[in-house]
Amino acid sequence: MSLLVVGLSHRSAPVSVLERAALNADAQIKLLQDTVAAEPATEAAVLATCNRIELYADVDKFHAGVAELSTLLAQHSGVGLEELTPYLYVHYEDRAVHHLFSVACGLDSMVVGEGQILGQIKDSLAKAQDVHSAGRLLNDLFQQALRVGKRAHSETGIDRAGQSLVTFGLEQLAAGADVERWTRGKKALVIGAGSMSSLAAATLARAGVAEIVVANRTPDRAERLARILMEGDDTDVLARAVPMESVPVELARADLAVSCTGATGLVLTAEAVAAAVEGRTGEAVADSGTVSPSSPPAPSDGDGRTAVAAAGRGELPPTSLGAEDGCPLDLPAVQQATAGFSVLGEAAVAGMAAADLEQHAAWVDNGVTRQQSSATAGAVTVLDPAEEADAIAALAAAAAAVGRVPERRRPEPVAEIPRPEPALFLLDLAMPRDIDAAVHRLVGVRLVDIESLADASADAPMAADVDQVRRIVADEVAAFGAALRAAHITPTVVALRTMAADVVANEIARLDGRLPGLDDKHRAEITQTVKRVVDKLLHAPTVRVKQLAAEPGGAGYADALRTLFDLDPETVAAVSRAERADDESENSKNRGPA
Numbered sequence: 001m002s003l004l005v006v007g008l009s010h011r012s013a014p015v016s017v018l019e020r021a022a023l024n025a026d027a028q029i030k031l032l033q034d035t036v037a038a039e040p041a042t043e044a045a046v047l048a049t050c051n052r053i054e055l056y057a058d059v060d061k062f063h064a065g066v067a068e069l070s071t072l073l074a075q076h077s078g079v080g081l082e083e084l085t086p087y088l089y090v091h092y093e094d095r096a097v098h099h100l101f102s103v104a105c106g107l108d109s110m111v112v113g114e115g116q117i118l119g120q121i122k123d124s125l126a127k128a129q130d131v132h133s134a135g136r137l138l139n140d141l142f143q144q145a146l147r148v149g150k151r152a153h154s155e156t157g158i159d160r161a162g163q164s165l166v167t168f169g170l171e172q173l174a175a176g177a178d179v180e181r182w183t184r185g186k187k188a189l190v191i192g193a194g195s196m197s198s199l200a201a202a203t204l205a206r207a208g209v210a211e212i213v214v215a216n217r218t219p220d221r222a223e224r225l226a227r228i229l230m231e232g233d234d235t236d237v238l239a240r241a242v243p244m245e246s247v248p249v250e251l252a253r254a255d256l257a258v259s260c261t262g263a264t265g266l267v268l269t270a271e272a273v274a275a276a277v278e279g280r281t282g283e284a285v286a287d288s289g290t291v292s293p294s295s296p297p298a299p300s301d302g303d304g305r306t307a308v309a310a311a312g313r314g315e316l317p318p319t320s321l322g323a324e325d326g327c328p329l330d331l332p333a334v335q336q337a338t339a340g341f342s343v344l345g346e347a348a349v350a351g352m353a354a355a356d357l358e359q360h361a362a363w364v365d366n367g368v369t370r371q372q373s374s375a376t377a378g379a380v381t382v383l384d385p386a387e388e389a390d391a392i393a394a395l396a397a398a399a400a401a402v403g404r405v406p407e408r409r410r411p412e413p414v415a416e417i418p419r420p421e422p423a424l425f426l427l428d429l430a431m432p433r434d435i436d437a438a439v440h441r442l443v444g445v446r447l448v449d450i451e452s453l454a455d456a457s458a459d460a461p462m463a464a465d466v467d468q469v470r471r472i473v474a475d476e477v478a479a480f481g482a483a484l485r486a487a488h489i490t491p492t493v494v495a496l497r498t499m500a501a502d503v504v505a506n507e508i509a510r511l512d513g514r515l516p517g518l519d520d521k522h523r524a525e526i527t528q529t530v531k532r533v534v535d536k537l538l539h540a541p542t543v544r545v546k547q548l549a550a551e552p553g554g555a556g557y558a559d560a561l562r563t564l565f566d567l568d569p570e571t572v573a574a575v576s577r578a579e580r581a582d583d584e585s586e587n588s589k590n591r592g593p594a
Contacts, residue, residue, distance in 0.1 A: 021078070040060060117149070156465040212240075
């Protein structure tokens with residue numbers, strides 16, 4: 001076996017790289033064709049999902065195979081090889097089998113245990129079969145992966161370890177609320193009619209949304225999905241299909257939108273989402289990253305913290321701390337860079353040269369006074385430097401040693417600006433993204449996308465059943481490897497028995513020449529006896545060599561058998577070609593869903 005997989009996933013690459021490397025259906029077909037046309041590879045399959053792109057191949061040379069597959073991935077993804085290489089992983093032989101089986105069981109998914117990956121593996125195998133890039137190895141591998149994944153879900157509670165990406169995304173949108181209670185009665189817009197969008201629509205229908213509008217570039221697919229939703233026995237939802245041109249209008253009506261298309265550009269821009277929210281609420285939508293310059297400054301709490309936090313938001317009060325005579329700092333600039341820290345403490349003097357530190361300490365020792373904000377104009381606050389004395393002394397010692405004050409060590413919490421309850425909820429499951437990431441900053445909108453799902457799933461609890469699934473994977477990998485190694489020696493065993501049969505036939509023919517008067521009954525008896533003797537002599541060696549070949553490192557037994565019996569390599573190769581031809585014929589008959 002020379003199975004090689006080269007790929008990248010949410011575990012190895014940031015979402016921005018996965019987004020750029022995403023392959024559409026046509027690119028996947030072209031990648032398969034180019035891979036089998038390359039010299040090191042004889043078979044190929046592509047597993048491309050929203051959070052992984054993997055190229056599987058049967059290669060005759062490891063290093064040449066890695067180089068060729070990596071280059072092909074870079075060429076077809078449009079991401080330069082030098083940029084892509086740091087994010088690629090490589091698995092070979094048994095490790096490649098282990099990887100695919102783990103993927104099939106949901107152990108490598110963003111949401112552990114989700115079952116949608118099985119459908120994606122099935123689609124990958126179907127694509128490879130359609131272009132005839134999957135031979136005996138990859139057909140057996142992917143079909144066994146599907147069986148292993150189904151076994152994991154039926155024999156363990158891996159489903160409890162996680163949900164589908166859709167369900168997990170809805171949980172993040174609901175922000176801890178019960179999903180069914182949160183979705184009940186809402187109007188939903190589903191953009192796209194592929195497998196992920198269909199799953200999202202079905203999930204929303206079961207959760208109890210009142211209406212689902214399906215928008216898709218191909219109207220027939222949108223209408224078919226809407227019809228399926230309306231005819232479902234376990235749901236009672238109003239569903240209808242609309243063209244993509246109607247998305248802005250429908251978005252303004254919707255409470256919740258899910259998007260998963262194969263588009264290479266953005267489907268929803270930040271401006272379109274802002275316009276939809278404005279259409280719902282009648283109020284202009286602001287970017288939460290900006291604050292109106294007319295906002296009144298927050299009053300000081302007496303130690304400078306609130307004033308500094310205000311400075312970090314661009315709300316400096318009229319009386320600046322930098323106006324104090326004798327202070328060596330440009331305090332407005334310090335405030336801007338160190339929001340949330342005391343102007344008397346470590347942050348205020350971080351990075352200050354030792355020569356300036358003494359002057360600052362003297363300024364603090366003399367007592368600091370400043371005007372409060374206009375809200376309490378005229379009041380004077382005297383700040384006691386005693387609380388800061390130890391910190392300044394320690395900083396002075398550090399500055400004497402290194403020449404500069406070290407950077408601040410710990411921030412003080414700054415109160416977050418409260419955001420209003422969202423008026424529109426968006427779930428982006430596409431790769432590359434459908435919805436502009438700038439939507440995260442819009443007030444009145446909550447967006448959950450692949451990147452935020454990856455962050456949330458990193459802290460998701462793992463079920464105890466995961467260990468059981470890992471044991472299943474390990475057992476299945478060992479069994480698959482043993483079967484593959486045993487199959488590798490089969491052509492040699494067949495060639496040996498063919499040679500033995502030829503020896504028997506030649507000896508019977510020679511006997512006929514020496515005993516021409518031998519009757520048919522005696523000839524048949526002699527022939528049967530000779531065959532039994534040969535079979536008995538070959539039985540133990542052939543059975544034992546298959547057992548030994550199934551063990552790790554057993555590939556050498558086929559070579560030993562060929563050497564011991566002086567078997568013609570071309571005879572063995574002919575048997576292998578005949579078996580592959582039979583397999584391809586059988587696969588062409590059975591091609592379709594596994």
